[in-house]
Amino acid sequence: DAKTTQPPSMDCAEGRAANLPCNHSTISGNEYVYWYRQIHSQGPQYIIHGLKNNETNEMASLIITEDRKSSTLILPHATLRDTAVYYCIVRGYNQGGKLIFGQGTELSVKP
Amino acid sequence: DTAVSQTPKYLVTQMGNDKSIKCEQNLGHDTMYWYKQDSKKFLKIMFSYNNKELIINETVPNRFSPKSPDKAHLNLHINSLELGDSAVYFCASSQGSGSPLHFGNGTRLTVT
Numbered sequence: 001d002a003k004t005t006q007p008p009s010m011d012c013a014e015g016r017a018a019n020l021p022c023n024h025s026t027i028s029g030n031e032y033v034y035w036y037r038q039i040h041s042q043g044p045q046y047i048i049h050g051l052k053n054n055e056t057n058e059m060a061s062l063i064i065t066e067d068r069k070s071s072t073l074i075l076p077h078a079t080l081r082d083t084a085v086y087y088c089i090v091r092g093y094n095q096g097g098k099l100i101f102g103q104g105t106e107l108s109v110k111p
Numbered sequence: 112d113t114a115v116s117q118t119p120k121y122l123v124t125q126m127g128n129d130k131s132i133k134c135e136q137n138l139g140h141d142t143m144y145w146y147k148q149d150s151k152k153f154l155k156i157m158f159s160y161n162n163k164e165l166i167i168n169e170t171v172p173n174r175f176s177p178k179s180p181d182k183a184h185l186n187l188h189i190n191s192l193e194l195g196d197s198a199v200y201f202c203a204s205s206q207g208s209g210s211p212l213h214f215g216n217g218t219r220l221t222v223t
Binding site: 034041042049085087096101103 | 152167210
């Protein structure tokens with residue numbers, strides 16, 4: 001079973017920031033938080049990951065709370081092409097690369 | 112340049128047939144995976160290979176047999192296809208088991 005909880009759906013206006021929350025209250029000390037997204041009819045795409053510090057790359061920012069029990073993925077200026085299902089995944093390095101996907105959040109970016 | 116490519120993209124076949132799905136990655140990764148996405152859109156790992164060695168086998172029926180001729184390829188052979196095998200199958204690769212996975216665009220298998 002997935003160790004994360006996400007809202008099933010969210011809407012965001014084009015050009016605004018999209019903030020996607022994730023709860024992972026049972027995360028272990030050596031487990032990372034990963035975010036992937038799946039655009040319709042495509043394979044999952046890696047976005048970002050982090051352990052305890054906030055992370056930023058060209059796609060998004062990841063904010064992890066100090067107790068590591070929750071995180072937020074931020075798409076700073078959402079576009080229509082960001083419409084997708086976003087998955088928050090907790091993953092340990094000793095799991096052989098296994099990703100356990102939950103239901104994710106279906107983000108709809110609207111004009 | 113497609114990093115992880117799967118063929119075919121669509122596969123329609125009848126129950127009882129045997130079929131194969133091919134996967135190739137040109138990223139130089141040493142670990143490859145097969146995931147299955149069912150009609151409810153849940154993605155679940157099936158197999159993982161590292162340098163041609165099986166490291167994850169998630170209680171998949173033995174009708175499914177992965178084959179890794181080299182570390183750039185991981186093919187999936189399915190015997191005696193059943194209706195419940197209808198799904199989208201995704202191949203993925205990573206450098207080691209701790210790096211992000213790169214996924215292909217899937218093979219939609221329909222068993223009639």
